Amino acid sequence: MGIELYLDLLSPPCRSVYIFAKKNNITFTFKQMEVLKGQQHSDGFGKVNVLRKVPALKDGGFTLAESPAILAYLSQKYKTPDHWYPLDMKKRARVDEYLSWQHSSIRPIYTLFPIQVVFPLYVDQTAPEEKLQEALEDLAIPLKQLEEKFLQDKPFLVGNKISLADLVAVTDLMQLIAIGYNIFEDMPKLVEWRSRVEKAVGKELFQEAHKVILNFQDLNNIFLHAPKMTLQISTPGHHQAVVIDPGDGPGVYQG
Secondary structure, eight states, rough: OOOOEEOOOSHHHHHEEEEEEEHHHHHHEEEEEHHHTGGGGGGHHHOOOOTBBOOOEETTEEEEESSSHHHHHHHHTTOOTTTTSEEEEEEEHHHHHHHHHHHHSSSSSHHHHHEEEEEEESSSSSSOHHHHHHHHHHHHHHHHIIIIIIIITSSSSSSOOOOOHHHHHHHHHHHHHTTTOOGGGGHHHHHHHHHHHHHHHHHHHHHHHHHHHOOOOHHHHHHHHSOEEEEEEEETTEEEEEBBBSTGGGGGOOO
């Protein structure tokens, strides 16, 4: 029995797994999940991931959660080209360093998405301007760190070739494009880096993976036909809940 990947392409971590598997010609069964419809709460999916979050992998009797773990597993199982997850200990440590850092530092992206997209669709009004500004300000710091600490003057985050770190980073940042906030315009280094990543992945595959998130009309339809959810809007020192309910709301996507 082959690999099964449980993915919702609205999720950046799911898109990184999808692109990696496709790019490396890994044969898998695409188990499309619609988290906003609560499919993660089914009994069947609960047997794959008791955490009830995506992405998730099933390989025979073996199951795995968390996108960095899934990406590393696929890389090693299928012996993908070394540049993705290098055997060189120091280079691999750099990939792991970024994957560990982004998990907590790029999270303002996930705050901006519900503020800009989900909130207006459910409550028929724009999100509080102060919440948006706080989220944008919070995001400015990790974006600067991404450029200065990780990218520096290199073509890619870890060196001269694309790695898992680049793939995870670009799928995260593309989430902002969907809400009309093009951070690439104000950061020329990131503009050039994104172009290199897209070219390395292949433009057709890159667009395929991001099709739903970049088509705002489709995005609206997805949210408008989803069950009610509880939307949590949080920024440092502030928290606001809008009762709109299925269960886990935006938190059902894991990193």
